[in-house]
Amino acid sequence: MAEYNLVSECVGLITLRNPPVNALSAAVRQGIVDTVQRALSDPNVKSVVICGQNGIFCGGADIKEFGSNMTGPPLIPMIHAIESANKPVVAAIEGSALGGGLELALGCHYRIAHSKARLGLPEVTLGLLPAAGGSQRLPRLIGVPAALNLITTGRHVTAAEALQLGIVDQVTDHNTVDAAVKFALSVAGRSLGPRRISAHPCPQQPDLDALFEEVMQKVRQSARGAIAPIACVQAVRAAATLPYAQGMERERELMATLFTSGQARALQYCFFAERAVGRWRMPSGARWDTSKPRPLHKAAVIGLGIMGRGITVALAQTGLSVIAVETQEKQLMEAKQAISGMLERGAKRRGVAPALDRVIYSQNIQAVADVDLVIEAVFEDIALKTKVFQQLSAVCKPGTLLCTNTSALDVDQLASETPNPELVVGMHFFAPAHVMKLLEVVYGPRSSPQAVATAMQLGKKMGKASVAVGNCRGFVGNRMLKPYIEEAFFLLEEGATPELVDQALEEFGFAMGVFRMSDLSGLDVGWRIRKGDGLVEPSTASGRSTRIRQGRRYSPLGDLLCEEGRFGQKTGRGWYQYDKPGSRVARSDPWLHSFLGAYRAQHGLVARRIDHQEVLERCLYALINEGFHILDDGIAAGPEDIDVIYVSGYGWPRHRGGPMFYANMVGLAKVLERLEHYQQLHPEVPHLQPSSLLRRLVASGSPPIHKWGEAIKKLHSQL
Numbered sequence: 001m002a003e004y005n006l007v008s009e010c011v012g013l014i015t016l017r018n019p020p021v022n023a024l025s026a027a028v029r030q031g032i033v034d035t036v037q038r039a040l041s042d043p044n045v046k047s048v049v050i051c052g053q054n055g056i057f058c059g060g061a062d063i064k065e066f067g068s069n070m071t072g073p074p075l076i077p078m079i080h081a082i083e084s085a086n087k088p089v090v091a092a093i094e095g096s097a098l099g100g101g102l103e104l105a106l107g108c109h110y111r112i113a114h115s116k117a118r119l120g121l122p123e124v125t126l127g128l129l130p131a132a133g134g135s136q137r138l139p140r141l142i143g144v145p146a147a148l149n150l151i152t153t154g155r156h157v158t159a160a161e162a163l164q165l166g167i168v169d170q171v172t173d174h175n176t177v178d179a180a181v182k183f184a185l186s187v188a189g190r191s192l193g194p195r196r197i198s199a200h201p202c203p204q205q206p207d208l209d210a211l212f213e214e215v216m217q218k219v220r221q222s223a224r225g226a227i228a229p230i231a232c233v234q235a236v237r238a239a240a241t242l243p244y245a246q247g248m249e250r251e252r253e254l255m256a257t258l259f260t261s262g263q264a265r266a267l268q269y270c271f272f273a274e275r276a277v278g279r280w281r282m283p284s285g286a287r288w289d290t291s292k293p294r295p296l297h298k299a300a301v302i303g304l305g306i307m308g309r310g311i312t313v314a315l316a317q318t319g320l321s322v323i324a325v326e327t328q329e330k331q332l333m334e335a336k337q338a339i340s341g342m343l344e345r346g347a348k349r350r351g352v353a354p355a356l357d358r359v360i361y362s363q364n365i366q367a368v369a370d371v372d373l374v375i376e377a378v379f380e381d382i383a384l385k386t387k388v389f390q391q392l393s394a395v396c397k398p399g400t401l402l403c404t405n406t407s408a409l410d411v412d413q414l415a416s417e418t419p420n421p422e423l424v425v426g427m428h429f430f431a432p433a434h435v436m437k438l439l440e441v442v443y444g445p446r447s448s449p450q451a452v453a454t455a456m457q458l459g460k461k462m463g464k465a466s467v468a469v470g471n472c473r474g475f476v477g478n479r480m481l482k483p484y485i486e487e488a489f490f491l492l493e494e495g496a497t498p499e500l501v502d503q504a505l506e507e508f509g510f511a512m513g514v515f516r517m518s519d520l521s522g523l524d525v526g527w528r529i530r531k532g533d534g535l536v537e538p539s540t541a542s543g544r545s546t547r548i549r550q551g552r553r554y555s556p557l558g559d560l561l562c563e564e565g566r567f568g569q570k571t572g573r574g575w576y577q578y579d580k581p582g583s584r585v586a587r588s589d590p591w592l593h594s595f596l597g598a599y600r601a602q603h604g605l606v607a608r609r610i611d612h613q614e615v616l617e618r619c620l621y622a623l624i625n626e627g628f629h630i631l632d633d634g635i636a637a638g639p640e641d642i643d644v645i646y647v648s649g650y651g652w653p654r655h656r657g658g659p660m661f662y663a664n665m666v667g668l669a670k671v672l673e674r675l676e677h678y679q680q681l682h683p684e685v686p687h688l689q690p691s692s693l694l695r696r697l698v699a700s701g702s703p704p705i706h707k708w709g710e711a712i713k714k715l716h717s718q719l
């Protein structure tokens with residue numbers, strides 16, 4: 001797990017070998033301890049170089065080991081032994097040096113990095129802190145403000161930035177190990193005292209208290225209840241104010257609290273879930289590893305509204321040539337300007353040239369004749385989309401993949417309107433499409449595995465968390481959102497206010513409560529869908545019967561607001577009021593409170609006191625319950641798929657792992673009991689009726705989430 005070679009006659013070269021990222025497993029740590037010992041005791045060895053195999057230095061501690069009993073030599077004494085060595089030790093950093101990997105490099109006396117390497121202490125993103133001395137050494141090396149920034153955000157820096165910050169001593173474009181060996185030879189015999197970072201004092205910082213107070217305030221605000229970023233600030237504060245040994249003790253104490261926390265488990269689950277969704281599979285048996293994506297060179301986007309523009313930018317930024325089609329001339333000109341602006345701003349941020357000439361604009365759908373893939377992003381109207389698909393089928397070369405960007409329409413129905421339904425998949429982007437991380441790739445029963453593989457690979461290239469899901473109303477994300485929003489409406493009828501509901505959800509960790517989110521996305525969107533479903537009725541009626549529609553409880557509150565022209569932020573009024581249309585700061589609206597009072601009076605409803613616990617249980621358990629239905633229907637392949645969708649696209653707090661992970665943490669029996677309780681109180685609300693999968697899982701002993709897959713399969717096979 002760590003290979004030892006003598007090179008250039010007097011340099012001990014230690015190579016970490018643990019594919020794919022040379023994580024510091026027990027065997028690797030043992031290998032390092034043994035090989036360092038060997039190098040130091042060999043009188044022929046004048047200096048030592050540590051590198052990693054396959055172009056990657058080290059991806060940090062082995063996260064898989066965290067859930068089990070840790071064995072093997074601990075990291076901290078291993079790194080101390082390197083730092084206190086009497087021969088220079090040089091880290092040769094290629095690829096990544098992350099977490100424990102960078103902490104190992106900080107224990108070395110020198111660091112040489114390849115220009116393409118990335119370095120960072122991302123432990124905070126896993127609910128931890130850099131507890132192998134990283135929180136104590138980095139501030140000593142680069143100063144408190146820069147260390148706070150890196151440690152509390154977990155961001156990765158480029159080799160160039162690492163050089164500028166003083167994390168590395170040299171950057172090379174050539175063979176890093178050769179450069180490190182040469183460097184190691186040049187420093188052999190030099191005094192190592194000044195190179196031992198733990199012996200440095202932390203660079204002086206004026207107004208240390210004010211700095212920490214300011215950072216702590218910012219971190220608390222952005223952490224949304226996550227505890228690791230706060231512990232990271234406390235650990236760096238210890239580095240700035242205490243001698244090294246005491247700082248290490250504080251680092252250890254803080255880590256002890258984090259290591260066993262539910263938040264760390266949730267965040268580490270998210271890390272693996274994001275990778276697991278790439279290993280997609282379809283009910284037909286088609287899978288990621290047996291389905292080959294088609295090569296893509298040229299793509300097209302049809303319809304350049306808000307979504308089409310974002311999709312065009314996302315495609316161009318992956319390096320594809322894009323034909324952007326919009327039939328209305330004025331709209332096309334506006335879109336061209338907007339897309340160019342987005343590409344220029346994106347390029348500036350990333351320090352590259354804007355890909356303006358990758359996009360060709362056209363008013364004519366014939367221009368897409370030779371593309372490999374089309375993403376249709378016209379208005380959400382099945383008749384219009386069908387017409388576009390028929391035109392595309394006539395125009396495009398054989399084999400072109402036809403993707404529809406839709407959030408609600410039936411992908412199978414569209415596919416059935418084309419001569420080659422196997423080439424059709426849904427790509428549900430989220431606005432703004434070039435920014436939002438989530439992509440639902442929607443397959444129908446006839447979508448070919450190759451079409452799904454191609455869309456999934458394209459999503460990955462666009463930097464998106466791409467999740468393959470089956471076709472159903474709302475797919476996964478919006479289908480689960482429906483009962484969540486409906487419960488929020490019912491709570492208003494029963495006595496809650498938008499402020500109370502939103503506060504409960506935001507304290508839980510959501511980026512935005514349900515009502516602030518609805519105001520942002522526009523209340524008219526849901527109104528249009530409900531009208532289409534025949535649910536909207538004249539507002540004059542009153543009494544219980546008007547609140548039962550299509551055989552189930554219905555709240556017309558959202559419709560009534562829309563009738564008043566209150567569409568949310570864009571009209572300056574919605575569930576809240578705003579200074580002007582388009583303004584973002586939501587303020588409580590006395591009009592809304594008297595409107596709710598009048599509504600309750602009209603319908604004979606008596607307001608009661610509703611607490612945060614009830615808000616969370618009703619909104620979240622209704623959403624989770626729908627998640628179980630989705631798993632039972634085979635629309636999502638596993639709980640990870642649902643959780644990645646909710647964490648990446650719906651503002652679910654990452655430190656709570658996603659709705660299904662949360663249900664697992666709360667306890668399936670408890671979720672079932674609370675759903676049964678609320679269902680008894682509200683028998684006319686079908687989404688509170690516990691899913692049969694949830695019941696079956698509880699009956700089979702509530703297996704842990706990583707075993708649900710097996711349980712679902714077994715339960716299905718018993719049917």
Ligand SMILES: CCC/C=C/C(=O)SCCNC(=O)CCNC(=O)[C@H](O)C(C)(C)COP(=O)([O-])OP(=O)([O-])OC[C@H]1O[C@@H](n2cnc3c(N)ncnc32)[C@H](O)[C@@H]1OP(=O)([O-])[O-]
Nearest residue numbers: 021023059060061062063064096098099100122131132275
């Ligand atoms: C005292 C403790 C203090 C220290 C704490 C730490 O160090 S905490 C750690 C701090 N370090 C981090 O947070 C770094 C986490 N890692 C990364 O950010 C990225 O993996 C990368 C940038 C290293 C490579 O990106 P890329 O796109 O080239 O590749 P990819 O991302 O697709 O991964 C490939 C495979 O490797 C797997 N795997 C990866 N890392 C680890 C690990 N540490 N462990 C175990 N496994 C790991 C990953 O699951 C996947 O497995 P699969 O699905 O194929 O079975």
